[in-house]
Amino acid sequence: MELGIGMFGDNHYDQNEQPLPSGERLRELIEEIKLMDEVGLDFFGIGEHHRPDYAVSVPEIVLAAAATVTKHIKLGSAVTVLSSSDPVRIYQSFATIDQISNGRAEITAGRGSFIESFPIYGYDLKDYNGLFEEKLDLLVNINKQNPITWKGKYRAALNNQEVLPRAVDNELKIWVAVGGTPESVLRAGKAGLPVIFAIIGGNPAQFQPLFQYYQDVYQHYNHDMAKFKVGVHMHCFFGDDSKKIADEYYPVYSDQMNRIGRTRGWQPFTRSQFDYGRGQNGHLIIGDATEAIDKILEAHELFGLTRFSAHMDVGGPSHTSLMKSIEIFGTKIAPKVREALKK
Secondary structure, three states, X not given: OEEEEEEOOEOOEOOOOOEOOHHHHHHHHHHHHHHHHHOOOOEEEEOOOOOOOEOOOOHHHHHHHHHOOOOXXXXXXXXXXXXXXOHHHXXXXXXXXXXXXXXXXXXXXXXXXXXXXXXXXXXOHHHHHHHHHHHHHHHHHHHHOOOEEEOOOOOOOEEEEOOOOOOXXXXXXXXXXXXXXXXXXXXXXXXXXXXXXXXXXXXXXXXXHHHHHHHHHHHHOOOOHHHOOEEEEEEEEEOOOHXXXXXXXXXXXXXXXXXXXXXXXXXXXXXXXXXXXXXXOOOOEEEOHHHHHXXXXXXXXXXXXXXXXXXXXOOOOOHHHHHHXXXXXXHHHHHHHHHHHHO
């Protein structure tokens, strides 16, 4: 099982609850990714957002910068909002990162739970599902063939068109992010694409039928089980003392939950929700290394994971605390998880 980190580049806030300029957070991100590489984590993913509470709207630029200061870690999006993007440009951008990094680039494509990109780039939300299906089909076909001839509903046709540069070994790794709908699982399984499930609420065990459904669809369409990959993305934060790190992180985490919640009509996020999430049946992995190891191994056993992604910067915690959390993940948690999985 690969072990890595996903981030959204959550901005820091001043005393007046105003987001600080994004430059500081972007420079911190590069330092954090460099540390992930140094402590031996397998991959890093950065999300795409178009809101003031996030510093990253173009993951490709952050990943290209990270490629120049890392040597081994895989670098991908988490996610690319493919519905409001041009698959040709996305392929070219990530193929360029792949060349810079000597084959370490990945794309995780998603429909996007945030919709700000649609009006920015001139797309109609009524086409939400159709846009993603068509653009995923185009991206997959660009990855498979060059030159390409293709025709769709939402984008200009391609007629024997070369798409350059090509990825290393002429193939990009493409994942699909799934929030929990059977339709998304079916789409990915039919295409034989690896899936990463976002488990950001409730009891993780409730997702088990979707994991099984994905495997059933994948096998039904005769895809090679030797290439079967499935991952999970969960909110995580690590410290030396479980109670201390939970107490310190709760205000940061709850502030972000409430910022998002106000735009979606959610009830205020409470400490009891936080504490339940940290419990045995909860979706949060926030605490010390021992607790994290146990929960990650439980997720692996429950879902048959080939990838675990710790989403680690919800709410914009301090750079110092993030660096500490990354260090604990790479030096204390990951080695013990890998050791346990060899037995």
